[in-house]
Amino acid sequence: MKSTSKMLGATSALALFAFGATNAHAAGTTAGDEITNTATITYQVGGIDQDDETASDTLMVDRKINLTVAEVGTATTIVTPGSTSQFTTFTVTNNSNAPLDFALEALQQDGTTTAHGGTDSFQATNVRIYLDNGDNTFNAASDTLVTFLDGVAADGVRTVFVVSDIPLGLDNDEVAGVALRATAREVGAAAALGNALVQTTGGNTAGMDTVFADTTAGTDDSARDAAHSARDDYTVATAMLTVAKTSRIVEDPVNGTTNPKMIPGATIEYCIAVSNASGASDATAITVNDPLPNTVTYDGSFGVKVDGTVSGGVCQDDGATAGTESGGTVSGTIATLSGGATKTVLFHATIN
Template identity: 55%
Template sequence: MTSKLTYWGTIGLAAASVVAANPAYAAGTTAGASITNTATVDYQVGGVSQGQQSASNTFTVDRKINLTVTEVGTVTTNVVPSQANAVTTFQLTNNSNEGLDFALVASQIVGGTAAHGGTDTFDVTNVRIYRDSTSGTVGSWDAADTLVTYIDELAADASVTLFVVADVPAALANSAVAGVTLRATAREGGLVGTQGAAITETAGANTAGKDTVFADIAGVAGDVARDGSHSDNDDYTVQTATLAVTKTSRVISDPFNSTTNPKLIPGAVVEYCISVANSGSVAATSVVINDPVPGQLTFSTGTILLNGTVTAGTCNADGAAGGSYVAPNVSGTIATIAAGATRTLVFRATVN
């Protein structure tokens, strides 16, 4: 409401003052605050000062609903098949000029390009949202963090770190991608421990009370501007070893030709080579190889070589002695096969 002044004689405007109920924040003056402006007028009649006149105007600051959800970091989360509790990290910021609750939903994109350029090809499972706790390791998901479906009473200009935690299915190909979305929607605040009601934007002309205006920008696909919510994407990318196993044999000698053009006759010595090639993007570890010796052969004691190499498809005799033979199985463990590498298990046996 505006108050009017009645003027007498010669009037001079002296001063104007503004009183705000709360200090200013980056999000703006607090919603619901009353702002009062008072004008004063001093004047004279016949050279004699008369009583000061004044008039005031008060209005209520309306509510601006604004929020951002942003992925923390700029790279994908690398995972391996069958991994439990794979974590992507987001930050929710209340850019509104009032403390609010925020409903949370974690979902998965369906096909298309994921956040970091890969194509979405699978879904993670057991998707959950956790709020970061200051009682644990800040910025990292740990046992101190709280499982949530909404954020309670987030103050204006405040931020909170959120973790989307999920499990990765088994038997996934290297570089497979799963995209996830975190979306937050503003809800009424004011009651601790209870998710507030949905918020509706005020329609029509400005009222005398605390109106509501949605001011959020568009988020990811399906999240338009000025809808009271915001969202962002992140993704999981499978980084795994991809192993291909090849088994070859060659005759080393026979009882009549020795090593010169030997033939596979009884008494001949045969060398087997099991080669394991890793065409994936990370190392394979604890690679256990088992090979049963056929009943027509007799294992040659002390001939197992592990962790050798291959040249032009032929196994080299550069492995280290190791492994074991427990009839009928030859076995050995290769500690690591690096991405792009091939390693072997070699042994010999005699034709019965």
């Protein structure tokens, strides 16, 4: 900072201080502003007023670099395996006393504790960053795909989305941790990221110095590095289906229903039981297809019964006749299967 002064003459009677105007905002007085402090001295000689004497001091405000990246909301983002464009929301606030650009990075965790207490267990794919258009709702068609924020004013706040795709084949409650890191940069040309900031070393200079004032580190940065970061996460909510196929002989042409044996002409009851794990999400539109071998013939008189139950490990004949058979393939659809539930597809065939 540069300081100038003028020697005060004669005997001081009264010092009056007038300060230059400052800009009022949370980040403080704007970097590069000059602050002028002028003192005025009135005095007399032999009882006669003399001309006032003044002395001024002018200094330049240095640049304080500070920023905050914050997760918006306090809950994980619930996702389904195979879903695309799943987003987490962050704000980037320029707490500096000067406009700045901000380089943006989307980071993924690897096996560590995530923002909402889970343990990172998978990696999202196609991770990218969008700048919100002002409506605070992610929309790929109207928001802007970015790698940096351009010319954020002092005290300016921008909302950005970290957007990812979720792989198939994940289990219920698996978690992926993501983070957004912003690094302050010089203001570059329009639509271009500015150069890296350089902190002033050594003593105070007459020009505008730069001080990294981000004294509190974020989740994925260090203190006083002109960067800040925050984390969010994705938690998988999915169905967890298992399937079991069983059969039993219900009658044969010799013994009837008393101790029937698996001989030609005997009737086989096939049961396909589909179960969803307790606590899992609902599974919908479950289609069961069972091609029959050429050693058996479908029994159309019994039909294909769906949504039946299992009791004591035995499939019950309590489903609705709603399935079909075509070309030797038996099909049935279970519309919805809640977590913890089991439903069946049941049909008969005759041994050739």
